[in-house]
Amino acid sequence: MSDESKRREESAGLMEYSVENLVPFGPIHPALKEPEYFKLILEGEKIVQVIPRIGYVHRGLEKAAEQRPWMQNMYMFERTCGICSFVHSLCYGQAVEELTVFQVPRRAKFIRLIVAELERIHSHLLWVGLMGHWAGFETLFMWVWNDRELVLDIVEAISGNRVHKSMNTLCGVRRDMPEGMEDRIVERMKYIVDRAHYYREIIDTEETMLARTEKVGNKISQETAQKLCAVGPMARFVGLRQDVRLNDPYAAYDEVPFDLVTRTEGDVRSLLRLRLDELIVSANMISYAVKHLPDGPFRVRIPNIIPAGEHSSHCEAPRGEIFYYVKSNGGKIPDRVKSRQPTMANIPAALELLKGQNLADLPMVLTAIDPCFGCMDRMSFFDTESHRQWAWSGEQLRQYGIKHYFPDRISAAPALKIGEAH
Amino acid sequence: MFERLTNWSRKRSPWVYHINASSCNGCDIELVATLTPRYDIERFGAVLVPSPRHADVLMVTGVVNAQTKDRLRQVYEQMPEPKHVIAIGACAASGGVFKGCYNAGQGVQDVVPVDMFIPGCPPRPEAIMYGVLKLLGEVK
């Protein structure tokens, strides 16, 4: 082991692998005893410990689900997250549908696949844009989000909405695919694929992106990713062939050809490449699905009483595996609904990625896991060297990172130094 | 006369601070979309600032749970006068689909005074821009 990596091992107090039982989570630093925000302990510039505190978006949906009818819950769970809303309602729907005797019509499965993949494209484009924004490359952000609008046009034409599509219902979809959309969708998907190739080239050659993503992030092994139960791109970027669409196909994924994308480099840049490649695969799947859309009904009406039983379902959201468990006592309202968002599954892996990294790399690494919560809005820090405590907004953290990498760049607001709060 | 000049320049270029108070991110992404070329709220002079101390307008999204309530209040108090608050989305107006959940508020107006509600779940970028411009008196 080189001197540098040995020093990193020693300074990264968070991830002390105790040899006997390989538990990576060490004891809590005293300054973190009463965490108020997503709190970080630093040693000078190096991140030593991070405690996640995701109470900012905790609203109490699982409890509310026990008091609302089955169908209403679908639209409530959709609003767990604005970016992957369709796949939340899909996963919940699938878990409930299996408790009934009714089958989802084949046409509905194809439409579900199309909307789910459109959501994946919009989510990945959103994320690439955000990575550009956090890196200090505003142009990339503007261009990518502009292309994303074209995808949202298709989503709106199919479902009537841009964000919360409300396309799903129990045992089907609420709307049929509009007439004559096929050519438009195929053409637009071709355009998106071209743009994705272009962005691929940018992230491989452009100076800002290279500086901020190449070899950034503590490299984790496949074994570590599996131990930490990482899902989605966080598992695939170290080479694991883990994708619910491949391992346990749902909707129409067993009928539409699908290429799994994996990478092995294990740094932030490989996540960028991976998501852009996935986007291309998704666009091709959508083109295939609209050309082979089967005829038939798009929904089956079912009674509002769901037979007793328990069932779970999982889907591949843009961020990783999403998991729902439902339990019915044979009534109009559920007994228990458990929903597990993909970001929560990836937090332990994210903490491992942050091990020994510079504060300036924190925004890129955290954004790289594609977080689904507003926790980047505010973070508090404690420096064990200077004993200073301070808090920054997400924007201040972003400016700090950009200033660290590009000290000559002029910015509207001056970046703060470590220890300074505004 | 000086006051009229500063009022005029404030209206021409509102400095906006955005806070996500337990939002699902739907309203936030539509708000961020207003900065992108298709909608381009910046041509109206609106600029996102990194700190509430520089802001004229506070844009709040989300249902304001017990954890973010104090933070929202703090941010509002850090803003200098004159200040305006815009509540974006159904959750910020009334709790939206989460009304009655054990850790959900019933609207931003319970925490800070609101000047403009922009309804929607989420409101389209055009609706957000309309609301902001109406508040500033650009739209009659």
Next chain:
Amino acid sequence: MSQVSMQQLQEYAADSNGKVSTPRKGEMFIEIDQAHIMGFISHVVNDLRIRLLSTITGLDLGQNFGIIYNFSHEDQKIQVKTTLPKNQPTTVSIVEIVPGAILYEMEIHDLFGITFTGNPWINLKLLLPDNWPADLPPPLLKSSKPAEIRKRLHLEVERKNE
């Protein structure tokens, strides 16, 4: 999942006094009592290499609490269920076997009040707000009412008629 692994799983379950049921294709429920739960999960993860713990679900079953360890392996969902009495809501943490379980156990601690001994972060709040009163029971118990929780968290505000 291969036939061999399925068989081995059922054998381990039998060894641990467990009850196996497969109500639907692709899903297997295995009920294990508290005494054997660590050993069984260790078999599942280390011997059968069923690595992906999707989540851990807590249940309020009236007299008892239920805990389901939801594993996903290839095309099977393997749900390992166990129960513990409400008057003694403590169980052992599986963080040593599956480090990725750390947040799921914290979540159940927040929502049901179950303590997982051995989880280094069990006393930290993950989801519940900082002003959660110490005497207020955990929210996902059947006996907890959202209206009462809202009042205690000061989320109910008297609206004057405007």
